Amino acid sequence: MNQVTVDVGCHRYPIHIDSGLIAGKNYYSPFIHSSQVLVVTNETVKPLYLPKLLSALNDYQVDVFTMPDGEAFKSFETFQSIIELLIDNQFRRNATIIALGGGVVGDISGFAAACYQRGIPFIQVPTTLLAMVDSSVGGKTAINHPRAKNMIGAFYQPEAVIADLDCLKTLPAREFAAGMAEVIKYGLIYDFALFQYLEANIDSIKSKQSEHLQTIIAQCCSIKAEVVQQDEKEKGIRGILNLGHTFGHAVEKAGNYQRFLHGEAVAIGTCMAFALAKNDGQISNEYFNRVIDLFQQYDLPTFLSDDYSVDALIETMKHDKKNKTENITLIIPLSEGAVEITERYSLDAIRNAISSRLKK
Ligand SMILES: NC(=O)c1ccc[n+]([C@@H]2O[C@H](COP(=O)([O-])OP(=O)(O)OC[C@H]3O[C@@H](n4cnc5c(N)ncnc54)[C@H](O)[C@@H]3O)[C@@H](O)[C@H]2O)c1
Ligand SMILES: [Zn+2]
Known part of the structure; x- marks a missing residue:
């Protein structure tokens, strides 16, 4: 294609x-x-x-x-x-x-x-x-x-x-990896076959082989087109494209927009969203570990260093444009390749998920 x-x-x-x-x-x-x-x-x-x-x-x-x-x-x-x-x-x-x-x-x-x-x-x-x-x-x-x-x-x-x-x-390697965070995101929100393709072709994709790049880019664009066609102005389903982004924007801001590239912050943010779902029993440990592993394989960060303040991250998340009430709206994995948009998580649960992704 x-x-x-x-x-x-x-x-x-x-x-x-x-x-x-x-x-x-x-x-x-x-x-x-x-x-x-x-x-x-x-x-x-x-x-x-x-x-x-x-x-x-x-x-x-x-x-x-x-x-x-x-x-x-x-x-x-x-x-x-x-x-x-x-x-x-x-x-x-x-x-x-x-x-x-x-x-x-x-x-x-x-x-x-x-x-x-x-x-x-x-x-x-x-x-x-x-x-x-x-x-x-x-x-x-x-x-x-x-x-x-x-x-x-x-x-x-x-x-x-x-x-x-x-x-x-x-394109510098770090920028390429940051783009891969969004590519992985499409697999997680919509198309588990894409996720599996990314797992199966790590070396060819990282070495930028054209057929593989064409396959994954076309697939991501098709998914984005399909989602945007249903909801151009982001009143509903387009929101799923924001997996990892509410956490991620807080991470970007905490790093003064200098420490992390957007895709790197999205990788860390997605790991936080997955931690939240795992802690809740919504997804298996196996799925959680597989996702973390794939981010690592594509040279993306999956932890935040522990000198970041969890409260400061939560404060930023409370002011996210996507929130419709005082609760934080999040995109959370439901199963392999599927997510939901929810605001049901308590601040304590979100705090725990963030804390579990901090590391010395
Ligand atoms: N409109 C949307 O839906 C949407 C979605 C996601 C992100 N964004 C926005 O996109 C921006 C981030 O985009 P980005 O990650 O492309 O960053 P960018 O445009 O800053 O590009 C990253 C770096 O790569 C360099 N570069 C670009 N192409 C290159 C090439 N072929 N070879 C070598 N260097 C190259 C750029 O000069 C820059 O230094 C942010 O402003 C973000 O808000 C918009
Ligand atoms: Zn993004």
Whole structure:
């Protein structure tokens, strides 16, 4: 499978997944309806992949916006600079934005596309594993507020997603592992066969063999598409994509957003959610150990060091956007490849689960 289709009501779009796609004109041309194209990228990705992308766009008048690298630049200021470039260069409503980069570039470009003249077309060219399996699919776009991540955003779907597997060759190992945390997540929430595939093909996946990468990325995108199609605005089932994320966001915050990559925090957070279900007798020890083991096999952390404060983590979790009452809403495993969304766990039970994942 090298193409997945996302169909959210009135909007349908393709996700192409293969090697050698970036320079392929035909992946872009159906979605570009004027001569004006803005490519948004960052200073790390630019020298690696911009020349290839530009070679596919030589029929158009292309401007390039290059942002500094880092989550800190998914900001109002960068957003404003993108909009100013669009205004200064008289981009019209039928212009297209192309996001070339990881989730940071994708999120801010998508948000700029959603806002400029109330919405212009955009195409995602994700270059990290996380962006290929998660952030480029599903239409969530955002920038950060200085006090809260992803606080300003829109649901805005791309015209197409072009995931070129060759980009993953230059991705640092730690970033690749962080993306694998989200891949493992899809197996745990929806598709135990995917989980088993990840167990059976560890070496081939870690060595980035194209057929294996294509299989897992396409499977993750299909799952995300299926979930998003049922619940685009996250009123219900889309919430399952947040397995490990309520704990994980608290872990990210406790590390000042510097100690952990998002995927690393999600790995630790998922282990906490699994500890909660195991302590409750909801899942077996065997399943629990198998999950911890797989995270470790993919070089992901499964413990938090014991100098982190459990109370501080709980305090952050109490303020999670997903909570609908004063209780904490969590995604908890029910059985192999299935989870539930629940707010029934007491703070004591959550505290115990976190404590069991702290280590000297
Ligand atoms: N919209 C969504 O649904 C959604 C979902 C998950 C995460 N996100 C957002 O995504 C962001 C995280 O995305 P990310 O993990 O891709 O981080 P990122 O965009 O910061 O990329 C990680 C690092 O890899 C570098 N990089 C990117 N592609 C590369 C390549 N091919 N070779 C070498 N280096 C490369 C980047 O410059 C950066 O240093 C966060 O802002 C998060 O909030 C959004
Ligand atoms: Zn995530």
